[in-house]
Amino acid sequence: QVELVESGGGSVQNGGSLRLSCVASGYSSNYYCMGWFRQAPGKGREGVARLRYDGDISYADSVKGRFTVSLDYAKKTLYLEMNSLSPEDSAMYYCASVGPPPRDTWAGCGFGSWGQGTQVTVSE
Numbered sequence: 001q002v003e004l005v006e007s008g009g010g011s012v013q014n015g016g017s018l019r020l021s022c023v024a025s026g027y028s029s030n031y032y033c034m035g036w037f038r039q040a041p042g043k044g045r046e047g048v049a050r051l052r053y054d055g056d057i058s059y060a061d062s063v064k065g066r067f068t069v070s071l072d073y074a075k076k077t078l079y080l081e082m083n084s085l086s087p088e089d090s091a092m093y094y095c096a097s098v099g100p101p102p103r104d105t106w107a108g109c110g111f112g113s114w115g116q117g118t119q120v121t122v123s124e
Contacts, residue, residue: 002026002113004095009118012085016122020080022095022115027076033098033109036069036080038091038120047106048093049080058107062088085122092117 008020020036035050049059049069057069068081078095096104099112 002097002099004097004113004115006093006095006115006118009093009120011121011123014086014122014124016085017081017083018085018120019082020093020095020118020120022078022080024076024078024095024097027097029098033111034071034078035096035106035109035111036078037094037096037104037106037111038089039094040091043091045094045104047104050107050109051078052109082120085120087122087124090120090122092119 003025004022006022012018031053033052036048037045038048039045047060048063049067051057051069051071066084070079094117095115096111097113098110101112103110103112
């Protein structure tokens with residue numbers, strides 16, 4: 001059973017930066033796909049970025065050029081570097097990996113394992 005633990009959220013001002021981390025345990029497959037989702041109050045969950053085992057990376061259009069996803073495979077840690085943050089980026093951010101159903105399919109990966117989330121708040 002995969003366990004995902006996020007950290008790094010917080011409050012920043014408009015234009016600021018944050019780096020989120022997600023430590024994965026219990027994951028043994030070489031054919032991994034891991035990513036970040038977010039959910040703002042009153043809105044649905046949306047994919048932000050994901051990284052696949054073959055090096056393929058996808059980003060939501062709203063974060064392209066500002067966010068960077070990366071993986072330290074040895075540390076089993078997924079990162080999300082977020083720059084030029086705006087209030088529209090405020091949300092609970094969730095780390096996700098492929099897992100059992102029910103799955104949330106985004107950018108070609110079926111995400112079924114989720115972390116507890118870390119809050120990101122961007123003020124004017």
